[in-house]
Amino acid sequence: MARFLVRRLAGAVLLLVITSMVTFAIFFIVPRLAGQTVDQLAAQYVGKDPSQAEIEATKEKLGLDKPIIVQYGQFIKGIVAGREFSFGPDTEYCPPPCFGYSFKTQRPVWPDLVDRVPVTFSLAIGAAVIWLITGVSIGVLSALKKGTIFDRFAMVIALAGVSLPIFFTGLLSLALFRPTGVNYVPFTSDPLGWASNLLLPWITLAFLYAALYARLTRAGMLETMTEDYIRTARAKGLRERKVVTRHALRATLTPILTIFGLDIGLLLGGAVLTESTFSLPGIGRYAIDAINNQDLPQVLGVTMLAAFFVVVASLVVDLLYAVADPRVRL
Amino acid sequence: MTSPLDAPSTAVAQPEAVLQGIGRKAIEGRSLGQIAWARLKRDKLAIAGGVVVILLIAMALLAPLLTKITGGSPTEFNQDLIDPTFSKPKGDGIFAGFSWDHPLGVEPRSGRDVFSRILYGAQISLLIGFLATAVSVVLGTVAGVIAGYFGGWVDTFLSRTMDVFLAFPLLLFALALAGVIPDSAFGLSGNSLRVAVLVFIIGFFNWPYIGRIIRGQTLALREREFVDAARSLGASGRWVIFRELLPNLFAPILVYSTLMIPTNILFEAALSFLGVGIRPPTPSWGKMLADAVPFYSVAPMYMVVPGLAIFITVMAFNLLGDGLRDALDPRAR
Numbered sequence: 001m002a003r004f005l006v007r008r009l010a011g012a013v014l015l016l017v018i019t020s021m022v023t024f025a026i027f028f029i030v031p032r033l034a035g036q037t038v039d040q041l042a043a044q045y046v047g048k049d050p051s052q053a054e055i056e057a058t059k060e061k062l063g064l065d066k067p068i069i070v071q072y073g074q075f076i077k078g079i080v081a082g083r084e085f086s087f088g089p090d091t092e093y094c095p096p097p098c099f100g101y102s103f104k105t106q107r108p109v110w111p112d113l114v115d116r117v118p119v120t121f122s123l124a125i126g127a128a129v130i131w132l133i134t135g136v137s138i139g140v141l142s143a144l145k146k147g148t149i150f151d152r153f154a155m156v157i158a159l160a161g162v163s164l165p166i167f168f169t170g171l172l173s174l175a176l177f178r179p180t181g182v183n184y185v186p187f188t189s190d191p192l193g194w195a196s197n198l199l200l201p202w203i204t205l206a207f208l209y210a211a212l213y214a215r216l217t218r219a220g221m222l223e224t225m226t227e228d229y230i231r232t233a234r235a236k237g238l239r240e241r242k243v244v245t246r247h248a249l250r251a252t253l254t255p256i257l258t259i260f261g262l263d264i265g266l267l268l269g270g271a272v273l274t275e276s277t278f279s280l281p282g283i284g285r286y287a288i289d290a291i292n293n294q295d296l297p298q299v300l301g302v303t304m305l306a307a308f309f310v311v312v313a314s315l316v317v318d319l320l321y322a323v324a325d326p327r328v329r330l
Numbered sequence: 331m332t333s334p335l336d337a338p339s340t341a342v343a344q345p346e347a348v349l350q351g352i353g354r355k356a357i358e359g360r361s362l363g364q365i366a367w368a369r370l371k372r373d374k375l376a377i378a379g380g381v382v383v384i385l386l387i388a389m390a391l392l393a394p395l396l397t398k399i400t401g402g403s404p405t406e407f408n409q410d411l412i413d414p415t416f417s418k419p420k421g422d423g424i425f426a427g428f429s430w431d432h433p434l435g436v437e438p439r440s441g442r443d444v445f446s447r448i449l450y451g452a453q454i455s456l457l458i459g460f461l462a463t464a465v466s467v468v469l470g471t472v473a474g475v476i477a478g479y480f481g482g483w484v485d486t487f488l489s490r491t492m493d494v495f496l497a498f499p500l501l502l503f504a505l506a507l508a509g510v511i512p513d514s515a516f517g518l519s520g521n522s523l524r525v526a527v528l529v530f531i532i533g534f535f536n537w538p539y540i541g542r543i544i545r546g547q548t549l550a551l552r553e554r555e556f557v558d559a560a561r562s563l564g565a566s567g568r569w570v571i572f573r574e575l576l577p578n579l580f581a582p583i584l585v586y587s588t589l590m591i592p593t594n595i596l597f598e599a600a601l602s603f604l605g606v607g608i609r610p611p612t613p614s615w616g617k618m619l620a621d622a623v624p625f626y627s628v629a630p631m632y633m634v635v636p637g638l639a640i641f642i643t644v645m646a647f648n649l650l651g652d653g654l655r656d657a658l659d660p661r662a663r
Contacts, residue, residue: 019498022503030510030511031510159652165599165616165641167603168640168641171619175633262497273600292509294510299506303499303506306499310497
């Protein structure tokens with residue numbers, strides 16, 4: 001158990017390090033390969049028609065004049081131990097985890113990012129509850145009633161569901177239901193308003209995933225139902241209900257749990273498309289704005305946070321596996 | 331180059347030959363391809379999907395001809411068709427702006443013909459969908475076969491790499507990457523550069539999906555008797571990979587690339603929707619949907635048309651891919 005945890009944690013840290021390196025490379029090496037100079041990079045953060053002096057000052061302020069390795073080292077040091085930034089004569093201490101200051105707004109990245117977390121969490125968790133319940137139960141019913149009208153109908157709807165882009169279903173639902181408010185209200189201040197304003201995004205997002213999960217559950221269930229141990233369970237006289245719930249469903253759900261862990265982890269790191277369709281001020285929205293502004297500290301912060309959620313989610317799933325599947329020994 | 335492996339293929343045993351005299355007709359041996367085709371023909375949904383796919387490709391290729399018939403142009407402004415106060419198409423009802431000249435209406439504000447924009451958008455969607463899939467399939471097959479065939483540390487390394495890819499916030503990386511590429515680079519510029527960048531990004535981020543499947547299939551094939559036979563006849567690793575493994579991997583490659591095309595079309599639409607795809611004025615379905623956002627209540631059809639175009643295309647490829655999978659892999663039904 002302890003060895004497993006240590007190995008998994010090491011893997012998690014490695015994934016975070018790779019994420020930070022790739023993001024760094026995207027912003028510093030790719031534009032260089034594409035023929036952009038450091039001056040042009042710095043010029044983006046100055047404003048229209050920058051003078052050479054302004055560019056030099058920006059380069060120094062943002063640390064763009066230092067070698068990439070040095071910049072990367074400072075970035076990592078900031079996350080682990082915090083770092084000091086000098087704004088002209090003043091020096092400001094940025095406590096860990098420090099992702100630096102936005103190039104554009106000059107505000108510290110981390111507190112802004114943390115403010116967005118509740119929005120994305122509300123969206124992802126609410127939708128996950130809906131899609132798990134509906135998707136899995138439709139998948140199981142479809143598999144048990146294979147070939148019937150219900151099965152065919154459900155599977156065509158499910159195939160349509162995975163073929164519809166979320167930004168189209170989102171717009172459609174907005175046009176059809178014309179909600180009075182899709183503004184986010186914090187749960188703590190108004191639980192009812194929180195739920196009613198998030199209902200449409202929840203259902204839209206859940207529809208897409210429910211379709212996917214129904215297909216996965218049906219395929220998994222059909223495969224498990226042909227296993228020898230199902231025949232054994234029936235042969236020893238177990239009631240069909242018990243065969244399905246105790247034996248078949250349990251084996252079907254374990255691989256789905258892995259996929260669920262990855263999906264929820266990716267969603268928590270920003271439901272980019274859903275958030276931009278419904279203009280929800282979550283992490284995904286933040287990511288889009290950061291990328292459109294080419295604001296490196298913001299982008300680094302948001303991708304690191306997203307990777308962190310994926311890592312944590314898959315870690316939790318691995319631990320749950322040990323509970324759900326008796327064959328797994330940690 | 332002659333090889334000992336050529337010999338057995340010419341002398342195939344024909345146990346059915348004994349039965350020839352008894353039956354009314356000679357019993358024909360059927361190849362795997364013929365069996366699969368017979369199964370596919372019975373699957374009406376898959377055939378419908380296939381027909382729609384062919385129609386879509388034809389429409390995209392014939393876009394210049396088809397737009398000549400209606401007389402529309404994807405970039406020409408028709409300000410006279412637009413209500414100046416609400417910047418929506420003139421006329422009442424949700425089909426305002428629809429006419430024989432503009433069968434799918436006109437764009438709010440600019441009055442550009444939607445029908446021709448959809449057709450030219452199909453070119454972009456299909457082009458990127460196919461090319462990106464080709465990139466993924468080549469990368470995924472190479473990595474999957476190498477990992478599955480050689481095993482050991484090579485397999486561990488490649489499998490870990492695929493795991494890492496699957497756990498990445500890929501959409502964020504794709505967005506960031508598409509955002510930092512300047513307007514001209516690598517000797518390309520304008521939309522040919524954008525297409526190349528999108529193909530590379532989408533293809534590069536999706537290869538692990540196909541890589542994992544091919545690795546699994548290779549692992550299973552490697553243990554089969556015909557591979558052992560080839561090896562004991564002295565076949566080289568290259569021979570085994572190209573002559574024994576790859577032909578047997580053709581079916582899964584075909585199935586999963588058909589299923590990957592719609593995913594990649596959705597990916598391209600998403601990137602265009604978020605503003606890092608093809609640059610205007612070249613039409614793209616994702617960008618059309620993004621443009622429709624401010625108008626969804628006054629001109630709903632402008633949002634519905636590109637959305638349906640994406641939906642129909644993706645659904646058709648999915649139906650065809652599902653049908654192909656059922657036809658080629660009898661276990662997964």
